[in-house]
Amino acid sequence: EAQVTQNPRYLITVTGKKLTVTCSQNMNHEYMSWYRQDPGLGLRQIYYSMNVEVTDKGDVPEGYKVSRKEKRNFPLILESPSPNQTSLYFCASSLGPINQPQHFGDGTRLSIL
Amino acid sequence: AQSVAQPEDQVNVAEGNPLTVKCTYSVSGNPYLFWYVQYPNRGLQFLLKYITGDNLVKGSYGFEAEFNKSQTSFHLKKPSALVSDSALYFCAVREAGNTPLVFGKGTRLSVIA
Numbered sequence: 340e341a342q343v344t345q346n347p348r349y350l351i352t353v354t355g356k357k358l359t360v361t362c363s364q365n366m367n368h369e370y371m372s373w374y375r376q377d378p379g380l381g382l383r384q385i386y387y388s389m390n391v392e393v394t395d396k397g398d399v400p401e402g403y404k405v406s407r408k409e410k411r412n413f414p415l416i417l418e419s420p421s422p423n424q425t426s427l428y429f430c431a432s433s434l435g436p437i438n439q440p441q442h443f444g445d446g447t448r449l450s451i452l
Numbered sequence: 453a454q455s456v457a458q459p460e461d462q463v464n465v466a467e468g469n470p471l472t473v474k475c476t477y478s479v480s481g482n483p484y485l486f487w488y489v490q491y492p493n494r495g496l497q498f499l500l501k502y503i504t505g506d507n508l509v510k511g512s513y514g515f516e517a518e519f520n521k522s523q524t525s526f527h528l529k530k531p532s533a534l535v536s537d538s539a540l541y542f543c544a545v546r547e548a549g550n551t552p553l554v555f556g557k558g559t560r561l562s563v564i565a
Contacts, residue, residue, distance in 0.1 A: 343495070382496075398552060431495075437484060437546065437549075438501070440501060445494055445495045
């Protein structure tokens, strides 16, 4: 089954404790992206990747890092999480960046205390 | 920069009645327009897209959308609403080139039996 898998689905942690949210897709997609969803703000792009070893900032990259060492994986790293990063996070992938629909994971709900 | 507006936070409709979820956009060039749906505790699912061609686009689950260039709108429609259509709907737009996919804030659709 074609899918985007995120782990963990839920995480409660404390300020300053480094965490990684993993994202993996099995569709051989070149384009991958991370979004955060906040009430009243819709989805905002954090980082995206056009292909292996190619990443770029989205609209809200501050406090986040990503890497793309393999085509299928695109982890999101919070080196020193803060409470304002409490949010619902989605990873997405698509064949291309422009006119291809994105496939989304089921989300990761992060709470930073 | 591109932007998208969903003027209604909530739309209520009776089962069996037609539904419309509104979306307007702003881009400097030709738009690529998308509609996604989000069910509780799930990621976004692609419904339909407009890239070029016929202004009336048909998508999944009986949904369709009409591209209106003069009004810069891309409203989502369905002739007969089902209770199972109740969800959060997002309109998204991007331009050609290395530009992000920009999402609206979402419209919550409630279909009442």
